[in-house]
Amino acid sequence: MLLIGLTGSIATGKSTVSSILSSPPHSLPIVDADVLAREVVEPGTKGYAAIVKHFGPTTPDLLVEPSGSMPENGPTGKGRPLNRPALGRRVFGDSDERRKDRAVLNGIVHPAVRWAMARKVLWCYLTGCWAVVLDVPLLFESKLDRFCGTTLVVGVRDPEIQMRRLRERDAHLTSEDAENRVRSQTDVRTKAKWSEARGGHVVWNDGTKEELTVQLDEVMRGLKAQSNGLWSWVLLACPPLAVTLAAWHFWRNQRSQADRSS
Ligand SMILES: CC(C)(COP(=O)(O)OP(=O)(O)OC[C@H]1O[C@@H](n2cnc3c(N)ncnc32)[C@H](O)[C@@H]1O)[C@@H](O)C(=O)NCCC(=O)NCCS
Numbered sequence: 001m002l003l004i005g006l007t008g009s010i011a012t013g014k015s016t017v018s019s020i021l022s023s024p025p026h027s028l029p030i031v032d033a034d035v036l037a038r039e040v041v042e043p044g045t046k047g048y049a050a051i052v053k054h055f056g057p058t059t060p061d062l063l064v065e066p067s068g069s070m071p072e073n074g075p076t077g078k079g080r081p082l083n084r085p086a087l088g089r090r091v092f093g094d095s096d097e098r099r100k101d102r103a104v105l106n107g108i109v110h111p112a113v114r115w116a117m118a119r120k121v122l123w124c125y126l127t128g129c130w131a132v133v134l135d136v137p138l139l140f141e142s143k144l145d146r147f148c149g150t151t152l153v154v155g156v157r158d159p160e161i162q163m164r165r166l167r168e169r170d171a172h173l174t175s176e177d178a179e180n181r182v183r184s185q186t187d188v189r190t191k192a193k194w195s196e197a198r199g200g201h202v203v204w205n206d207g208t209k210e211e212l213t214v215q216l217d218e219v220m221r222g223l224k225a226q227s228n229g230l231w232s233w234v235l236l237a238c239p240p241l242a243v244t245l246a247a248w249h250f251w252r253n254q255r256s257q258a259d260r261s262s
């Protein structure tokens with residue numbers, strides 16, 4: 001099974017690509033790290049408790065305000081949900097303090113997300129999928145690309161388009177919030193170079209969704225052709241060879257990571 005690591009930067013079009021790849025003719029399963037990152041911090045989870053413990057004392061608006069429709073103890077009685085924009089203001093930005101807070105939040109959320117992803121990928125494998133898309137905003141930063149057979153970066157060349165789409169989609173963000181979010185991530189053009197350096201793919205999303213679809217169709221045709229070849233039947237028939245090849249890919253991806261950090 002091919003693991004396709006899909007990434008980009010904020011609002012460059014990962015969800016749009018996921019939605020295209022999950023629809024016919026591709027119909028691929030999608031494992032979305034943003035969705036899992038929400039699930040693992042719902043009231044009642046360990047992630048929620050850790051966030052409230054660490055950020056609660058210094059973030060008065062950390063939880064959604066109680067109101068007529070929001071009981072003091074939350075709708076499930078396990079606590080009020082996190083006020084995500086408020087937590088975002090604590091962690092996004094490039095000052096030392098924001099970076100430190102972001103590292104703490106990532107340390108709470110990422111391990112739980114990785115386990116949840118592993119379970120979903122295993123399920124896809126057991127149900128015989130030929131490929132699965134891992135939609136992970138921080139794919140390279142969290143080194144998850146090591147496990148991917150290929151990577152696909154969705155980028156925009158023009159930063160103004162990225163900012164405009166972000167502000168249109170998340171109208172509740174001030175321009176400072178939006179700038180801080182963009183600055184909290186590696187530039188998408190750098191990610192595009194990383195993807196190409198390890199033999200992965202890049203699609204550019206400055207144009208229309210139709211233009212994006214055409215590029216994706218081409219990438220997927222190439223990947224499908226590789227996975228349908230005689231070589232994949234040989235690997236299926238000979239598991240030790242498949243394991244050796246997977247180990248080689250892992251080693252090669254590690255090296256590409258080492259090159260990035262040097
Ligand atoms: C700070 C939080 C509560 C803000 O929530 P909000 O609903 O406003 O944003 P959402 O989760 O939809 O994220 C939107 C985008 O922000 C970017 N982003 C999210 N977390 C991070 C991060 N830790 N570092 C850099 N960029 C991030 C991603 O591009 C993501 O797609 C939330 O982003 C969060 O819990 N982040 C930490 C977990 C994480 O790293 N998630 C990314 C996938 S694992």
Ligand SMILES: Nc1ncnc2c1ncn2[C@@H]1O[C@H](COP(=O)(O)OP(=O)(O)OP(=O)(O)O)[C@@H](O)[C@H]1O
Pocket residue numbers: 008009010011012013014015016017034137165166168169205206207208209210212
């Ligand atoms: N080619 C396009 N033309 C016009 N709008 C687009 C295009 N691609 C994406 N968008 C819009 O831009 C916004 C951001 O796209 P999307 O949500 O797919 O980005 P994302 O990378 O998943 O964002 P995030 O990192 O925040 O999860 C959405 O409102 C989406 O509908």
